[in-house]
Amino acid sequence: MDQAVSNSRATKKSAALRWVGWVNALITASASASAFYVAAKCHLAWPEPADSALSIAGAVVLWVLTAIVAFVLLGVCWWQRRRWPWSVVAVPVLVAFALGIAAAGQPHFDQYRTDFETVAQQLLQEPDDPYSDGYHRDLRFGRFDISYANVSSQGHVYFYDARDGFDIVENPGWVYAPDGVSDKTFNQLRLEDIGGGWYRFPHLVVDNY
16 A cells, blocks of 8 residues: 555656656746847847847747647646646746847837948948948947948948848848939838938848839
8 A cells, every 4th residue: 555655656756847847848948049039139249140030030930839839738737637837837928028128129220320321421432432342341330230231323322231131032221312212212122211311121122223
């Protein structure tokens, strides 16, 4: 009898330890994904600009996998014990917290508009400089990283965001055109007028627009 009771206690203890292990793993995975997401969205020094999009995508994938495992564990626990393990609530709380920090902590263009405009004016004056190729590369304005800036054939200055988007399929950024842009350019590039001669574009720019 004592042996049976001892075995039953050992089984329950082992099951409890397995459950604690699963919950700790879920919380660790969710916390790691949240850290990646916040760091990339808030344009912190790490991850590197070229890795930001992959970090965000990786964080989202890890969140999804964590959510699937959490739902499975909740289902098993409810089926076996008819109760919810409230420790799993830490997972969605971490995700919601990360989304809130990322939304509040992202840098805004208006904070660094003067820095952007200074470089734009420099580029517009450089056609008279025989040593300039019309490009400024690897720029950083506050927490914004710019892969390069250049003057188009129409005399507009383009800044390409190094942190947002996958370079293979999209290359978002800003256009400085103090005299405005044509309707064709505005529509083809899906520009957003953000005032002061500045426009935001969401995708790859072709110079002849």
